[in-house]
Amino acid sequence: MRLRFSDEVEAFRLEFREWLGQNAPSPEERAADPAQGSAHLPGWARAWSRRLFDAGWLVPGWPPERGGRNAGAIETLVYLEELARAEVPRTTNPQGLGIVAPSLFDYGDEAQIRDYAFPVLRGEKAACLGMSEPGAGSDLASLSTRAVLDGDRFVISGQKVWTSGAGYADFCFLFCRTDALLPKHKGISVLLVDMATPGITVRPLPEIIHRERADLNEVFFDGAVVPTSALVGQLNNGWAMANGSLTHERGMVWLRNVQELEDEVARLVAEAPERLARLGAAERAVAADRVAGAYVDAMAGRALGYRGFAKLIRGGSAPEQALMKAFCSEARRRVSQVGIDLSGDLGLDVSPDGHALGSECSWAELYLYSFASTIAAGSSEIQRNIISERVLGLPRG
Amino acid sequence: MDLELSDDEMALRDNVRTVLGGICPAAVVREAHEGGDPRSAIWSRMVDLGWPALTIPEEHGGLGLGFVEQVLVAEELGRAVVPSPLLATATQFTPAVRELGGSGAGRLLERVAAGQTGTLAVAEGGRWSPAEVVTSARQDGDGWILEGCKEAVVDGATAHQIVVIARGAEGLGAFLVDGSDARAERRSVLDPTTPIADLHFDGVAVPADRVLARPGHDAVEEGIRRCLEEATVAVAAMTVGACRRVFEETVEYTKARVQYDRPIGSFQALKHRMADMYLSVERAAALVYYAALTISEDVPERSIAAAAAKAAAGDCQLLVVADGLQMHGGIGYTWEHGLHFLLKRAKAGDVLFGNGTTHRAAMSSLLGLDQQAVA
Numbered sequence: 001m002r003l004r005f006s007d008e009v010e011a012f013r014l015e016f017r018e019w020l021g022q023n024a025p026s027p028e029e030r031a032a033d034p035a036q037g038s039a040h041l042p043g044w045a046r047a048w049s050r051r052l053f054d055a056g057w058l059v060p061g062w063p064p065e066r067g068g069r070n071a072g073a074i075e076t077l078v079y080l081e082e083l084a085r086a087e088v089p090r091t092t093n094p095q096g097l098g099i100v101a102p103s104l105f106d107y108g109d110e111a112q113i114r115d116y117a118f119p120v121l122r123g124e125k126a127a128c129l130g131m132s133e134p135g136a137g138s139d140l141a142s143l144s145t146r147a148v149l150d151g152d153r154f155v156i157s158g159q160k161v162w163t164s165g166a167g168y169a170d171f172c173f174l175f176c177r178t179d180a181l182l183p184k185h186k187g188i189s190v191l192l193v194d195m196a197t198p199g200i201t202v203r204p205l206p207e208i209i210h211r212e213r214a215d216l217n218e219v220f221f222d223g224a225v226v227p228t229s230a231l232v233g234q235l236n237n238g239w240a241m242a243n244g245s246l247t248h249e250r251g252m253v254w255l256r257n258v259q260e261l262e263d264e265v266a267r268l269v270a271e272a273p274e275r276l277a278r279l280g281a282a283e284r285a286v287a288a289d290r291v292a293g294a295y296v297d298a299m300a301g302r303a304l305g306y307r308g309f310a311k312l313i314r315g316g317s318a319p320e321q322a323l324m325k326a327f328c329s330e331a332r333r334r335v336s337q338v339g340i341d342l343s344g345d346l347g348l349d350v351s352p353d354g355h356a357l358g359s360e361c362s363w364a365e366l367y368l369y370s371f372a373s374t375i376a377a378g379s380s381e382i383q384r385n386i387i388s389e390r391v392l393g394l395p396r397g
Numbered sequence: 398m399d400l401e402l403s404d405d406e407m408a409l410r411d412n413v414r415t416v417l418g419g420i421c422p423a424a425v426v427r428e429a430h431e432g433g434d435p436r437s438a439i440w441s442r443m444v445d446l447g448w449p450a451l452t453i454p455e456e457h458g459g460l461g462l463g464f465v466e467q468v469l470v471a472e473e474l475g476r477a478v479v480p481s482p483l484l485a486t487a488t489q490f491t492p493a494v495r496e497l498g499g500s501g502a503g504r505l506l507e508r509v510a511a512g513q514t515g516t517l518a519v520a521e522g523g524r525w526s527p528a529e530v531v532t533s534a535r536q537d538g539d540g541w542i543l544e545g546c547k548e549a550v551v552d553g554a555t556a557h558q559i560v561v562i563a564r565g566a567e568g569l570g571a572f573l574v575d576g577s578d579a580r581a582e583r584r585s586v587l588d589p590t591t592p593i594a595d596l597h598f599d600g601v602a603v604p605a606d607r608v609l610a611r612p613g614h615d616a617v618e619e620g621i622r623r624c625l626e627e628a629t630v631a632v633a634a635m636t637v638g639a640c641r642r643v644f645e646e647t648v649e650y651t652k653a654r655v656q657y658d659r660p661i662g663s664f665q666a667l668k669h670r671m672a673d674m675y676l677s678v679e680r681a682a683a684l685v686y687y688a689a690l691t692i693s694e695d696v697p698e699r700s701i702a703a704a705a706a707k708a709a710a711g712d713c714q715l716l717v718v719a720d721g722l723q724m725h726g727g728i729g730y731t732w733e734h735g736l737h738f739l740l741k742r743a744k745a746g747d748v749l750f751g752n753g754t755t756h757r758a759a760m761s762s763l764l765g766l767d768q769q770a771v772a
Contacts (some may be wrong), residue, residue, distance in 0.1 A: 001464050002399045003690050171593065272766045274445035285758075288766050292757035295764060296684070296705045296712075302685035303400055310401035323676050387675060392648050395663040 005074060012071070013078045016057065017086075023051050035092035037215040039126035039165025045092040049123025052090070058097075058121055066105070067121045070316045073313045077252055082306035095164060096120040098253075100173045103241050106192075107233035116171060116192055121333060128169035130160045130176075130193070130219060131242070138382050139244060140175075141184045145221060147176040147191055148233075152228050154178075154191060156221040158198070162376070166202045166217035168197050179236050181388045188238035191230045199224035209368050210354020251312040251321060257328035257373075258301040263359065264335045265298035266306070268342070276343040290338045297331040322391055326383035329373035336370050339363030400686050402469070409462075409471045416446065417477040426738050429480040429590045436555075439481045441515070449486055449509035457503045458510035464627060468689040471631040472682075476744045480590035482514040488631030489624070490515025495661040496620035497571040497610040505558070505573070516545035517628060518596055519621070525629075525750045527562060527569055527621050532598060534570050534612055535564040539599045539605040541565070543572060543598040546607040551749065553594030554581035561598065562621060565612025569621060573607040574598070574761040588745035590738070621714030626703040629750045630688045633703075633710035636746030638757075639739045640713045643721040644674045646736065650725055667724060674717045681706070681713035701763045704756040711753030714743040 004010070025044045033042040041049075042363035061076045062068030071079070084088050091097040104117040117361035121124035138144035145158025156176060166172070172193045179187035193200070199222045203215035233241065265385060272291045276284050283390035304327065340347035340363045349362045356365055374380045388394045420442045425435045443449060452467050453459025467488060474484055486509060494505045494515070501582065509515060520689025522529040543563050544749045550559070559579060580597040610617045648671055651662030661667055686708035691699040718740045722729040729736045747753070761767055 001402060001686055001690050003694050003696065004398070028622050095715070113531070146434070149474045192482065209575055241402055269764050269766070271762075271767050276766055288761040289754060291766055292760040292764065295701075295760055296708050299702070299705045299710060300680040300684050302398075303687040304679060305398035306398045307679075307686070310399045316401075323679060326672075327680070381669070384669040384672040385665075387672040392668075392671055392675060394648065394652065394668050394671065395660050397663045397668075 005078065009074050012075045013082060014078055016082050019057060020053065020082060020086050020088065024048070024086060027087075030089075035089075036094060037165045037168050039093050039128050039167075039169035041092055041126050041168070043355045045089075046123035048278040049097075049121065053122050058090075063182055068342060070369070072296045073251065073309075077255065077309060080252055080255050084267065091123075093120065093126040093165070093169075094172075095129045096125070096169075099129060100127040101205055102200070102230065103173065103190075107237075107241055111229065112192060112232060118171075126165065126168060126194075128163050128166045128172050130163055130166075130172045130174035132162045134161055141188065141239065143177060143188065144174060145174070145179070147174075147178050147189065147226075149178065149228070153225050154228065154230065156191070156224045156226065158221050158244065160219040160221075160267050161205070161216075163202075163217045164215050165209070166195070166219050167204060167214075170319060171195055172219070173232075175238055175242065178238075179194055182236060185239045187236055188242070189235050190232040190238040191226055192232060193224065193226050197224045197226060208371070209367075210350075233264060246322050251309060251318065253330070254301075254305040254308070254321065254324035255349040257324055258298075258305050261332050261335070262298045264332055264339075265294050267359070268294055268339055271339070272342060275344075278344070287338075287342055294335045294338055297327075297334070301328050301331060302349060306374060322383060322387050325373075325378065326380045326387075329370065330380060332373060333367065333370035336363050336367035341366060351372040398687075398690075400683060400690070406465065406469060409466055410473065413470050413473045414449075416442075416474070417473055417479060421479045421481075423735050426478045426480070426590065427735065430738060432651050436480050436482065439479065441482070441512070443481060443483055444512040447510075449491075449512065450490060451487060453506045453510050454503075457506045459506065464630075464693040465689045467627075468631060468634040468685060471634040472638035472685070475640075475742055475746060476642045477589055478639065478738045482516075482552050482556065483592075485516040485556060485633060486514045488552065489517035489628045490556070490560060492608065492624035492627040493509035493517045493571065493620075495561070496624045497617065497759065498573075498683050499608070499609065501609070503609070508558075513557045514552065515558040515560070516550055517562075517624065518550045518553065518574075519559050519562045519625065520548045520550070521546070523548065524755070525625065526617065527625075530562055530564050530569060532561070532563040534565040534572065534603075536565070537602065540772060541570070541572060541603045541608060543574070543603060544600045545598055547596045547751070549584070549593045550596050551591060551593055553579070554583045554592065557734050559596065560609065561596075563612075564596075567613025569617050570608040570612035571612070571617065571621070572603045573609055574601060574603060586745070588741035590744065591745045591749070593749075597627060617633075622700070625730070625750070626636070626699055627692060629707050629756075630692060630703050632686070632750045633681070633707045634685045634696075636710040636714055636743050637678065638683055638744065639743040640710075640717040641678050642682070643739045643743065644671075644678050644717050645722050645735065646739075647674065647721040649672065649767065654726075661724075670720050670724070674720055677713045677716045681709040684709045701760055702721045704759045704763065707751060707755040708756040708760070711747045711756070714747045715753075718743050 025048050029044045056069040058063050058067030060068050060071035060079050101117045101120045104112055120127055127204055133143050138146050147154040147156045174191045174193045177187050178189040201220040203218045205216045205218055206214045268291055306319045313319040420439050429435055446669055449464050450459040455461040494502050509634040519525055535542045556576050559574045559575050579600050583594045652660050654661050684706040688702035691702040728734050
């Protein structure tokens with residue numbers, strides 16, 4: 001166990017920090033044209049992706065031709081720490097950069113890598129992920145959107161839901177059923193579908209934050225036609241891609257969760273003295289206890305994350321990873337509740353247009369957003385199933 | 398930051414666990430709970446193996462290892478519910494001597510390495526807070542006279558040497574008192590394998606050469622804080638060790654126990670609770686290791702990290718022990734089944750050196766939450 005990384009790693013950190021200082025888009029530039037959703041690429045975001053790619057800072061673990069510098073896992077973690085420290089978004093299309101492009105490098109053919117993966121990396125195209133359906137949420141393998149092979153084309157019919165950024169995305173990495181007779185995990189394929197294809201309708205699905213706030217969408221496919229060249233990997237081999245790419249950044253998703261938890265707890269601690277001073281002694285003591293409890297959670301989140309990361313880079317299994325999503329998202333809900341409680345009547349405030357993001361959000365808005373974190377990308381209940389069955393080895397029910 | 402055990406740390410932990418399996422198996426824990434006294438036999442083996450000397454510098458006959466290694470040992474003491482003077486000697490007395498003993502510390506630590514036991518008497522008013530100390534130290538010629546009562550001293554009735562924190566006119570001081578000079582009142586407690594006593598000092602004279610730190614000496618308060626942080630994190634580690642064992646036994650039990658024709662561990666109502674137990678153990682363990690590192694490397698975060706570790710260990714025992722016993726059903730409630738020995742050790746660990754509420758309150762102060770904003 002040790003508190004700090006090696007001198008070489010810290011030198012890497014300083015090198016990136018310096019580059020970031022000279023090249024990152026300014027907060028003013030970003031605020032003037034904010035990303036409207038998770039596949040929206042404002043001008044600054046396109047230019048920023050391109051700068052990262054060209055300098056080998058987009059995906060440090062990859063080789064230079066893919067926008068990296070063959071960095072190791074620890075260096076990549078340090079890189080993500082520095083982005084978080086500078087409060088600079090790495091991308092405004094996290095699904096494209098984090099899941100779609102890596103999956104295409106793992107499974108796609110040369111043309112798909114050229115026409116889809118590289119444009120995503122260079123900020124020229126944005127991708128959305130077509131996974132969940134009305135009848136296939138936690139049980140994703142029961143998805144029923146069909147792609148019927150018809151000569152040299154697939155004809156797609158069905159419906160996706162919770163598709164982040166579908167209204168802005170250039171293309172969709174679409175999971176669909178290509179063989180209804182095979183067992184459910186074995187009849188799924190992935191297609192690359194241009195969102196401009198006739199027969200696709202995107203309907204925004206406003207979130208509980210505000211009726212005009214809709215990053216999520218329903219996507220309807222009504223006989224949309226794509227060529228067979230849209231198939232990623234082998235026919236009926238799509239399930240292998242459902243768990244994301246095996247790139248080593250998978251072991252670092254927790255860092256963002258922890259960062260958000262820490263940011264919210266830091267805000268709670270900053271606001272607390274003034275708010276606590278207004279309370280009577282008994283209420284103040286209870287409230288201070290809850291703020292300190294939130295701080296314990298934030299410290300624990302980081303300690304758990306680093307402990308799991310250290311196990312991963314030594315080649316071991318890291319059950320901590322399965323814990324992180326449920327823990328951080330539930331801790332953030334608790335933090336937002338403490339924030340509301342400390343705020344008195346101000347705890348009811350929300351922004352009038354529903355457009356507040358991140359640190360602009362009121363505690364009430366963070367409370368609402370917290371449900372997205374405990375439900376999306378594997379609900380807390382699914383995480384507990386994973387922990388109890390895969391980590392603790394408890395029998396399936 | 399790397400919070401996984403290195404190969405050496407893992408080897409140390411495995412070795413300690415194996416040795417404790419031999420010298421302190423379940424039957425010995427039971428014996429300690431049923432009126433026997435296996436402590437001296439266990440202690441002499443520990444002394445032979447050099448365990449009391451773990452963090453003592455090599456020039457004083459020690460092994461020269463750090464606080465991280467000490468914490469790994471403390472965790473194993475909890476896991477095996479070991480009745481021994483090691484916790485108080487190595488994680489309370491030794492740090493107190495090191496932090497407060499000045500130039501005479503080396504000589505005292507040499508005796509610890511040779512098997513002398515010790516403890517730290519700090520608590521008063523039900524709290525392990527120096528601010529609560531009213532036991533008085535009055536100068537008398539070259540020496541000092543102690544008057545008062547220290548509470549809940551671990552091994553207080555049996556330790557050879559006791560570091561007593563007492564208050565003089567110019568502030569707190571630290572005094573070395575022979576165990577036989579204090580009037581010990583043994584307490585009847587939940588976990589008799591962690592014996593505690595209240596110590597009465599009825600005009601006990603401390604000669605000048607046994608004053609570790611004179612009242613009013615600049616570094617006394619700082620030294621007391623530092624040794625309390627070590628003691629606190631070690632107790633947290635011990636608590637986590639007991640909790641982890643409860644958690645592991647519960648998982649195994651629910652895999653084996655069949656009702657309604659299936660293992661009860663296949664019921665989602667229990668699986669999700671065991672996932673929460675696991676999270677609670679990992680959360681506390683990660684914070685204990687983090688706190689151990691901050692103390693070992695002596696960074697300013699050590700105070701808040703120590704408090705957070707103890708608070709998390711408290712949360713952990715509350716959830717893990719209760720749910721663990723509950724899932725064992727009636728058998729867990731019997732004396733014959735040993736689960737309650739772990740439960741009692743974990744609860745003792747929660748209370749000693751301040752529970753979660755106490756340490757969250759300490760964090761509130763460290764975070765400045767009690768600083769009223771100036772309008």
